[in-house]
Amino acid sequence: MDLFALLNDLFFDYTLRTVALGSAVLGIVSGALGSYAVLRKQSLLGDAISHAALPGIAIAFLLTGSKQTLVLILGAAIAGWIGTLFVMSIVRTTRIKFDSALGLVLSVFFGFGLVLLTIIQKRPDATQAGLDKFLFGQAAALLERDVITMGILGAIAILITMVFWKEFKLLSFDPDFGATLGFPMKFLDILLTTLIVLAIVLGLQTVGVVLMSAMIVAPAAAARQWTDHLGTMVILSSLFGALAGIVGALLSSSIPRLPTGPTIVLCISTIVVVSLFLAPRRGLLWNWLRDRRNRGRLHVEAILEGLYSLASSHENPEHAHSIAVLRLMSSEKAGVDKSLRKLEDRGLVRSVNSDKWALTKAGVLEAQNKIKMREGAN
Amino acid sequence: MTSEQFEIQLIASVVAAACAIPGVFLVLRRMAMMSDAISHAILLGIVLAFFVIRDISSPILIIGAALSGVLTVSLVELLNKTRLVKGDAAIGLVFPVLFSIGVILIAHYAWNVHLDIDAVILGELAFAPFDRLVLFGHDIGPKSLFVMGTILILNLVFISLFYKELKIATFDAGLAAALGFSPGLIHYGLMSLVSVTAVSAFDAVGSILVVALMIAPAAAAYLLTDDLTKMIVISVVLGIISSISGFWLAIFLDANIAGAMATMAGVLFIIVFFFAPERGIIAIARRRSHQRWEFAGKMLAIHLLNHEGTADEEHESQIEHLEHNLRWKENFAMRVVNYSANNGFLLVNGNRLVLTSQGREYAKESILDD
Numbered sequence: 001m002d003l004f005a006l007l008n009d010l011f012f013d014y015t016l017r018t019v020a021l022g023s024a025v026l027g028i029v030s031g032a033l034g035s036y037a038v039l040r041k042q043s044l045l046g047d048a049i050s051h052a053a054l055p056g057i058a059i060a061f062l063l064t065g066s067k068q069t070l071v072l073i074l075g076a077a078i079a080g081w082i083g084t085l086f087v088m089s090i091v092r093t094t095r096i097k098f099d100s101a102l103g104l105v106l107s108v109f110f111g112f113g114l115v116l117l118t119i120i121q122k123r124p125d126a127t128q129a130g131l132d133k134f135l136f137g138q139a140a141a142l143l144e145r146d147v148i149t150m151g152i153l154g155a156i157a158i159l160i161t162m163v164f165w166k167e168f169k170l171l172s173f174d175p176d177f178g179a180t181l182g183f184p185m186k187f188l189d190i191l192l193t194t195l196i197v198l199a200i201v202l203g204l205q206t207v208g209v210v211l212m213s214a215m216i217v218a219p220a221a222a223a224r225q226w227t228d229h230l231g232t233m234v235i236l237s238s239l240f241g242a243l244a245g246i247v248g249a250l251l252s253s254s255i256p257r258l259p260t261g262p263t264i265v266l267c268i269s270t271i272v273v274v275s276l277f278l279a280p281r282r283g284l285l286w287n288w289l290r291d292r293r294n295r296g297r298l299h300v301e302a303i304l305e306g307l308y309s310l311a312s313s314h315e316n317p318e319h320a321h322s323i324a325v326l327r328l329m330s331s332e333k334a335g336v337d338k339s340l341r342k343l344e345d346r347g348l349v350r351s352v353n354s355d356k357w358a359l360t361k362a363g364v365l366e367a368q369n370k371i372k373m374r375e376g377a378n
Numbered sequence: 379m380t381s382e383q384f385e386i387q388l389i390a391s392v393v394a395a396a397c398a399i400p401g402v403f404l405v406l407r408r409m410a411m412m413s414d415a416i417s418h419a420i421l422l423g424i425v426l427a428f429f430v431i432r433d434i435s436s437p438i439l440i441i442g443a444a445l446s447g448v449l450t451v452s453l454v455e456l457l458n459k460t461r462l463v464k465g466d467a468a469i470g471l472v473f474p475v476l477f478s479i480g481v482i483l484i485a486h487y488a489w490n491v492h493l494d495i496d497a498v499i500l501g502e503l504a505f506a507p508f509d510r511l512v513l514f515g516h517d518i519g520p521k522s523l524f525v526m527g528t529i530l531i532l533n534l535v536f537i538s539l540f541y542k543e544l545k546i547a548t549f550d551a552g553l554a555a556a557l558g559f560s561p562g563l564i565h566y567g568l569m570s571l572v573s574v575t576a577v578s579a580f581d582a583v584g585s586i587l588v589v590a591l592m593i594a595p596a597a598a599a600y601l602l603t604d605d606l607t608k609m610i611v612i613s614v615v616l617g618i619i620s621s622i623s624g625f626w627l628a629i630f631l632d633a634n635i636a637g638a639m640a641t642m643a644g645v646l647f648i649i650v651f652f653f654a655p656e657r658g659i660i661a662i663a664r665r666r667s668h669q670r671w672e673f674a675g676k677m678l679a680i681h682l683l684n685h686e687g688t689a690d691e692e693h694e695s696q697i698e699h700l701e702h703n704l705r706w707k708e709n710f711a712m713r714v715v716n717y718s719a720n721n722g723f724l725l726v727n728g729n730r731l732v733l734t735s736q737g738r739e740y741a742k743e744s745i746l747d748d
Contacts, residue, residue: 041465100597103410107590111640118634214474262478270474
């Protein structure tokens with residue numbers, strides 16, 4: 001399919017437009033709220049919440065008989081919230097650690113949800129069709145109504161985040177300081193967790209219980225690489241989430257038998273990998289280049305000082321020395337020629353003949369400076 | 379009880395025992411979520427191995443799956459080493475990718491093969507007895523019973539061979555490294571064990587029950603004992619109880635067996651969470667309330683002792699003044715007085731409180747204690 005036809009469909013094809021919009025909303029909301037989960041080192045909380053939501057969906061259906069998105073989302077949110085509360089109270093009152101509490105709540109709630117789903121399946125009066133889509137997500141089944149519901153709830157979540165911006169920032173970076181300033185940190189903690197629960201249950205229908213946790217962690221982890229600023233991080237994270245959502249939806253619609261949820265997850269994971277490698281200042285590539293540059297600079301300085309210490313045993317500080325001696329003194333034999341040439345370019349050394357090098361006047365001064373600076377630093 | 383029902387319970391019990399053993403170390407080493415990551419990521423290994431072998435029942439699939447479990451662990455370690463992501467984010471980034479690739483490969487290339495994602499996640503224990511192991515023309519039992527029995531024995535052997543190493547590495551990683559055990563080797567050994575167990579178990583019970591059976595019994599046992607050996611034994615017992623009671627719950631409700639077992643594992647945990655003799659919620663609450671009364675009683679005795687024989691004794695020892703002097707609410711003050719009188723520390727003389735000799739000793743001891 002060519003790009004134009006794809007874009008045409010994006011705007012005019014009902015299913016594709018709905019799916020892409022829904023995925024974008026999901027990406028924006030989970031990206032924004034996920035930033036806080038990741039910063040607070042609660043990345044896997046999303047995993048537990050999304051699994052814990054399953055019995056809520058089933059109970060909401062059992063009680064109301066309705067398959068409306070809003071009803072199911074409400075059930076999911078309540079169950080996810082109760083699950084989180086369980087995790088928190090287990091960690092607070094016992095010696096069981098956070099990870100065990102997460103694993104426990106995740107598997108037990110999910111197991112209970114399965115029990116309820118199979119019970120619903122066997123009820124004569126109702127088909128469970130539409131409920132099991134929450135397991136793995138079924139973006140294609142999204143209706144415009146669902147997307148509007150998601151959009152409104154998501155907008156509310158983001159609005160609350162903006163209203164409590166300063167408070168949530170305190171909560172994420174220095175909750176003790178926040179408490180001394182008189183902010184109700186416990187209330188804020190519960191509010192933020194509730195918003196994260198909301199962000200997660202909004203996405204369940206699209207990417208499913210199993211993969212929803214990725215939508216919380218991945219956009220935020222990618223955004224974190226590009227900035228040290230909370231505001232920038234939240235915006236970037238939302239953008240990454242939206243981009244992955246739209247691209248994933250487009251890819252899965254244009255290639256047959258490519259499920260939407262996993263495709264969106266692969267898209268956002270690609271963004272993570274690119275960020276891990278390329279992000280300025282933090283990225284792996286950047287680090288590697290910086291290490292190389294530093295190594296080179298240190299080597300050049302070592303050669304300069306080596307020449308100086310050799311020269312200081314002579315009357316004339318500009319006495320020439322054999323390159324073989326410098327090689328012996330150096331940690332990296334191969335780099336000696338290169339470093340000497342760099343020094344020559346800066347006018348600090350000169351070659352006397354093919355394998356003898358000497359400091360220039362400027363070189364002597366520079367070496368003395370370097371040594372003085374280092375001693376000053378110590 | 380039919381023989382199928384008996385066999386299902388037997389298989390589930392063996393699975394529970396096999397899962398509980400590595401689970402104890404996951405809980406103690408704070409790596410519980412690794413079981414979740416591994417149990418999801420093995421889907422990719424199974425799919426890839428299937429593409430090579432083209433046989434859904436080949437045991438090589440298990441090896442492929444176990445390798446992808448180890449791959450998950452390595453990728454998580456690698457990501458952690460870059461220090462670019464914090465805490466548990468590495469786990470949350472790695473396993474969804476592997477799982478997604480697995481799901482896409484199934485959907486895209488193997489959609490016409492019976493490789494059901496639902497079965498991977500949910501498990502279908504009810505069918506386990508129908509897959510028989512036939513040796514020399516004799517039916518010797520359900521295949522998964524033998525597979526899981528082997529895994530259980532493997533786990534038991536590993537734990538007993540490396541018990542000391544695992545124990546030291548778990549409780550004092552620094553000491554273990556100083557004694558010359560490689561922490562990395564123990565980590566990867568344990569993780570391989572988790573992978574192999576998860577892979578073999580999920581075939582029978584699904585990946586979520588694997589997580590439940592690894593974590594819930596071990597977490598409950600952690601609240602019941604301080605002894606590693608006892609913790610392992612208790613976890614195994616709790617796991618088996620969850621399995622059998624879960625089975626009957628599933629029969630009663632006509633529901634998914636694995637889900638019911640996970641539910642029962644959770645119910646058992648909640649019972650322990652509330653009623654554990656020392657670490658349960660109720661025991662903690664009772665200890666706190668006991669300490670509160672004891673402390674208040676001590677304070678009252680010391681207060682009375684301090685003012686004995688002084689000019690303001692009469693004023694200070696009046697019940698009404700406790701409210702003011704010790705800043706107690708009236709109701710609370712009365713209850714402390716009753717508590718102390720019942721313990722024989724003081725006598726109520728009209729409006730005044732008088733220490734008994736026993737109470738005097740108690741107050742002196744309390745001062746010396748602190």
